[in-house]
Structures are given as C-alpha cells and as structure tokens.
Amino acid sequence: MGSQEVLGQAARLASSGLLLQVVFRLITFVLNAFILRFLSKEIVGVVNVRLTLLYSTTLFLAREAFRRACLSGSTQRDWSQTLNLLWLTAPLGVFWSLFLGWVWLQLLEVPDPNVAPHYAAGVVLFGLSAVVELLGEPLWFLAQAHMFVKLKVIAESLSVILKSVLTVFLVLWLPHWGLYIFSLAQLFYTTVLVLCYVIYFTKLLGSSESTKLQTLPVSRITDLLPNITRNGAFINWKEAKLTWSFFKQSFLKQILTEGVYDIVNNLGSLVARLIFQPIEESFYVFFAKVLEREKDATLQKQEDVAVAAAVLESLLKLALLSGLTITVFGFAYSQLALDIYGGAMLSSGSGPVLLRSYCLYVLLLAINGVTECFTFAAMSKEEVDRYNFVMLALSSSFLVLSYLLTRWCGSVGFILANCFNMGIRITQSLCFIHRYYRRSPHRPLAGLRLSPVLLGAFALSGGVTAVSEVFLCCERGWPARLAHIALGAFCLGATLGTAFLTETKLVHFLRTQLGVPRRIEKTT
Template structure:
C-alpha cells in the first residue's frame, strides 16, 4: 500500500482532533472571559471598558498580527523535506519585528490619538506601555507555537491558553474587587501575566518534549533544545529564500487583512466617531456576539488550514494532483461549509428574539435598554457571514499560488479603502450599527471572491464542494417557522413578567430541538461527518 495514500486521512484526523480540542476547551476559556466581563461591568465604568477592550486591545492585536501572521501562514505550509533549522531562524525574526512595531505603535497611541481624560480614566500611558510589552513577550513563544501546530501537538496550544486565561481572570477579579480605583493598571498587569504564562507553558513543554521518546515517535525534526534557537548554518542559507519570499507575500497582505479585521476599532480610535462609553457598549456587544465565532469558527479555520495545506499542493492545477487527495479535500470543504452555515443560521434565527434577554442577563439595563439589542441582532447576521467566509477563505489561501495571492492583495487594497469609507459614513448615519453593516458588506465581498475561486478551482473535477451551501426544503421551513414563532413570542411575552419570560425561553428551546431533529433526518452525510470527525476522537494526540 502506498504510504502517501493515507496522508490526507491522517491529516484530516489530526485537523479534526485539533478542532475538537480547541473548540472544547475554548468554550471554557470564552465562558470564563464572558463571566469576567460581566463581573467587571459591576465595578468599572463602561468608559474604562471602552479604552481597554477597544484602544489598548487594538494596540496589542495590531502588534501581534503585523509581527507574526505572515510567518504563520508561510511556515505552516512547510513540507517534511524542509530544513527546519531555516524555518526556526525565519520564525525568530518575529521578535525584533515585534519590537519595532511596538515602539512605533506605542508612540502613535501616546502622541497621535485622543488621550482619555486623566480624571475619568487615569494611567493611560501605563496601559499603552504594558500592552505593547505584553505583545513582545508573547512573540517570544512564536517559534514554539508554529512547531506545535505544524506537528499536530494537539493539546498544547489550548492548554497553554487555558492556563494563561485562568491566571489573567483570577488576577483581574482579585484586583477589581480589592482595588477598583487602580483602573487601567489592573488590566495592564493582567495582560502581562497572560503573555508570561503563555510563554512559560510553551517553554516548559518543549524542555520536556524535545529529545524524548514521544518526540521520536512523532518524527519531530529537532533533537536538542539548542535547535529551538536561531543559529548560523554552514554551507547553506540562514533562512530559506523561497519561504522568505512567500512570507513577504503574505506580509503585504497582512496589513490589509488587519484593517479589514479590526477596521471598526481603527475608525473608533483615530476618527473619534463614538465616545469611550459608546465604544465600551459596542465592544461588549461585539464580544458577546462573537462568542461562538471565537471558540468554534476560529479553531475550525486554524486547524483545517493546516489540513488543506498538507493535502493540496499550493498553486498546482487540480488535474496534476492526486485525485484521492483532491476528493478528500473537496468532501471536507463541503462538510465544513455545511457545518458553519447551519451554526450561523441557527445563531441568526434565534439571536433576533433572544438578544435583549441575553444582554439583560449579561450586563443589566445598561446594555438591554439602549441600542444594545439592535446591535446584537445585527451582529447575529454578521456571524453567519463571518462563519462562511472563515471556511471558504481558509481553503482559498491554502490553495492559492504566490501570484494569485499577489493579485488578491490588490483587490484587498480596494476593499480596505472601501471598508474604511463605509465604516465612517455608515457610523455617522446609523451610529454603532453602521460598523456592523460595513462589516457585513465587507464579508459579503470576500465570500463572493472565495466562492468564485473555489468554483473555478474544481471546474474540471467531479467534486462540487459548494453544494454544502444548499439546504433541503424541510430544514429551511424549520428555520423559517422557528424565526416566526420566536419573534412573535419575543414581541408578546418577553416584557410580561417571569412566567411569560419562561414560556418565551421554552418556546425557543422547542424550536431549536425541532431544527436539530430536522438536520438529523435531512442531512445524513453531514451528521455522519460530524459524528466521525468531531465526536469520536481518541483522547490521545494524533
């Protein structure tokens, strides 16, 4: 039997295992963060929440994204024949690059954007420095993160993030309870602790793992701890030129993707279209609305990007690849599209009727009595688009050639400019809702491009993965009926006391069960895929 024949199946099992572990433990992490935010809302002002979750978190995520995203995409595409010493050398460039970005962006955050009133939000400068330093600390673990992902060390990433998040939450709760007047200093210390714990977990794991029998069993390419550090290589390039060029290609794209991903925060930070209080409410709703996207869609996208780059040959015509590999990739793509579409539709349908209740439970009348419910309802529709885009773009980036990525970069430039313009004018017209509308339009354009690419990619193949977007009529009727029943229930029962509210929740539960039963009977292929790939994973690492 050809050893390569089992390669796509093995990669699929590994990707599904990684997604299952990530999704399962990310639920715990995100619920913990969810409860932490609900707790801190009782102790700190919404203006402080706005500065931390919009201004400072944007600084932190921008430094990380611009320093490591391109390296991740390029180095996760490395084959078994690659000299990993060159890859490690390339990955360590993220640290000095991160230092440069941190210095530049911290200066911008301190000198070129509106500074909060010190009487209302003290210690802003401390927060900027601390969040910038936290990003640099986290970048020190980047080579280890890529090695773990590339070699399917399934549990390491999630366990490390879990420990770091728990430590961050415990410190935040203690400080907010004991000394709420510390303000931004609390969140700065907590962020530094998070990055430090993350780095410590990766270092301790690899100290134990490198050179062990388990590493040999997994064919781990590095045998000593010294191999994890940058080094001069005799008689060969210090870094692989082809990989460096691919990284630069992705790097040019990373600027644009960051603008598209965090566009509304950049508009809020630099154009002051919303005050800090409104920014805080928007960010709370954004975090609540994106809960599923963070703990489920993101692990799926990250894990199956690794799967697609291992199974398909980048930039190579489909007719010149192993047809078994192509067939497996197409089937997986079809099922993933179906999975995220069903989850997104469920959130959009039930989110409309239960947004106000969710916000009332989460943050009290501060969130549920204002624009919060409208924001969350719109965000539920955005989650549907976000889900489909994540999977389709995941496949597209894994299959594109360097030239195709370059052409896509040009389109992203136009899309980025249009998105920023839309964000500004729609926010001026509709307030915070305008951000979500701009995001929906942006996501729609990106989905259209990915669908066009996938359709063209499989044009000369028997495989048609985009049929995953088609739903059977009984299931569509079940969603439509649930939307009507729960919307009527929300309009007539949600404001009439505890008993009526209980009936409203019960009706929603019944409708959800009907939808799930309909999925079970009308989508047998999809149910089999979920059951075999996500619900029947061995507890051992693949």
C-alpha cells in the same frame, strides 16, 4: 502522514480549541463579574477595548502572515530556514508595539487618570506582553505543525488559570493599582504561556523519547535558535515572499474589518469566536498539509484532493447552519439578550437593531472563515498577490460605502458596509474554489445548499419567534420572557432535529471526526 491521519489530528485540534474557548469565556465572564464589584466599569472597559485591541493588533500584524506562509510549507524543507524566518516576528512585534503604542498614547483620546489610572503604563505593558508572546512563536509553530494537542491544551489552560488567580489576588489586595493589575496579569499570562512551550520542548528533546519522534526536525533545544544553514541562506526566500503576500492581505483585512462597537461586538461575535475561530485555525493546517501550492487539483494525489473536498463541503455546511441559526434566532432574541446583559439602557436604544444587524454579519463571517481557510492554504503566491490587489481596489468603495451608509442609518450602516466587504471576500474565495475543482469530479460548494425542508424549518422558526417577541418581550415581566425563551428553545430544538434528519453527511462527519473521543498520544 496520510490525509486521513492529518484530518483526525486537525479534528482533535479543532475540538480541543473549541473546548478551550468555551472554558476561557466562562472564566472571563465570571472574572469580569467579580472585578466589577471592586473596580469601576470604566477600568474594565479600557482593558477590554483599548488595551486588548492594542495587544491583539500587535500580534496579528506581527505573526499572522508568518503563520499562514510557514504552516503551508512541505515537510521536506530546511527547517532551520523556516525557524529563522519565524524569529523575525519578534523584532516586528517590537516595531508594531512601539508604533501602535505611540498611536494609543498620542493620537487616541487618553482616559481620565482619575477614572483609569496608569493608562500609559498599561499601554507599555500590554505591548511588552505581545513581544514576549512572539518570542515563543518558533516553538508554537513546531507544536502546531506536528499537532501537539496536549501541549496546546495544558499551556493555554495553565496560563489562563494562573492569570485569573493573579488578577483576583491583585484586585482584592491592591485595587488602587488600577490598570497595573490587568497589565501585570497579561504580562504574567504571556510569560507562563511561552515558558510552558520552552519547558516542554526542553524536556522532550533532552529525553530518550525524542529519538522515537522521527518527524521532529530538531534534536535539541538550541536547534530552535536562529542560525546560518548549510547552504548559507538565512531564510527560505520563497517562504519569505509568500509571507510578504500574506502580510499585505492581513494588513488590508485588519483595516477593512475592524471596528464594530464594544458591547454589540462582544455579544454578537461571541459564538463566532467560540465555534469558527478554532475550526478555521485547525483546518487551515489540515488543508495546508494535504494540498500542495502551485499545483492544480488534477496534478495532485487524488485521494488527498477528494478528502480535502469532502472536508470543505462539511465545513461549509457546518458554517452555514451555525450562521443561519445565529441569524434567525438572533433577530428575535437580540433585545432580550441586551436587556439581560445591560438592562433598559441597552435594550431600549439602538442596541437591538445593531445586534440584529450583527447577526447577519456573523453568518457571512462564518462562511468567509471556512472559504478563506481553504483558499489561503491552496493559493499560490501569485494568486495571493492578485487577491490582495482586488481587495485594495475594493477598499476605496468600502470606505465610501461606509461613509454613505453611516450617514444614512448611523452605526448600523457601518455593520452593513462590513457585510458588503465580507460578501466580496466570500465571492472571491468561492470563485477560487470553483476554479480549483472545476476539472475534478468533486463539488465541495454543494455544502452551501440546504434541503427545502430545513430551509422551511428555519423560516417557520424565524416567523414564530418574531411574533413571540412582539407579544411576550420585553416589557411584560419575567413570566412572559420565560415563555418567549421556552418557545425559542422549542423552535431551536425542532430546527436542529430537522437538520439532524436531513443533513446526514454532515452528521456523519461530526460523529467520525469531532464527536468521538480519541486517545491523545503521549508525545502530543
């Protein structure tokens, strides 16, 4: 498969992921608004913060390293060994769900049972949901490695829709079940998700159509189960060692970056999750397929190296523009957003300062997502280990800085410490990218440079909206607020128009790869 074809598939995967994220966030928003009419906000808060964090942390620690290591492998591999390695995510998920469940029940404060009933059952069922989802990891990997876009869209959409229907039904008919409602809905979601993959591959591999798919490494569904390979090795130890390196990196990443507070985190990172996460996940697959680990850029196929450089430059430009837009306009509209979201209780306290600080963090988060997307796809095992050592060495300084800044300026200090941590990670990745392309004619880091005209447009928009906030927001009533919004919309349109005229290379990339609908093959 050529690099251009892989790029097209990665772009489709990213655009479909972006669309799914938007739809799912809308469904979640409407669902929460409905639920709050029947259940207390404390129950919703426990689900969205405590239980969802348990579920996501279990999945992250159990599978993130396996995904990064296995997706970066060559197509010329022993697929049985790779699938065997991926099956290890299930017992790891059991371990992490038990350990974290104990932490959630014994070390963290347990909510009042009169306010949030059945909390212990919720912890057990959310942990079980994570384990159930991990049982489908080999199937997810096979679909992701071959970029089955249609399967991903159908499986995730159907799961979310059915989960929402079940949640509404239980809220209406059995509201006294409390956390049982969300726990059972979450378990139902993961079960449907895994079943979609199982049914798809069972039908595909059992049909005559599967003989046309020469790229698929399995011919029947039982080939996906753990088995001993011909050479007697259960797993590929090179992939296993790389997985261990990525696990150490993932563990440190989870420890060093978790923790920005509830509502501010949800509002501030919303756009980051909508835009950056699908792009990072999809183009990690692209870079991992196009580039070969252990090889310098000059020793690889130059066409692939050039395409990877062009894509990286465009992604960096997209991340920088998106992050700057969020930062510049977030500063002037944080107070208004919190006022609309939660009223004076949020907008009159420290919330606006927290959210403004978080807007800066989102800029760094965007750039870091793209740089690490490339870095972890191209690094050798030894380079990943060195990266982990640097992160470990910096962890003590991060913790000390968090302590000092938190004492000095409260919660904002923790966000600033996270910005420091993210800046160090970006610097590490930029140094790697510079070294990687040093002896080639390509300079993908040029994506971090903007034209003076566009920088001026951002500066002017920031100044105008800041003045508008002082005179029009937020105690002067809705007419003034609407004027503030209208002025911001005008500045945003002018800034995006300037970007359209000055960043022609990025516009071309978006048009050719993300903006033009492509036919999705029947097999995907």
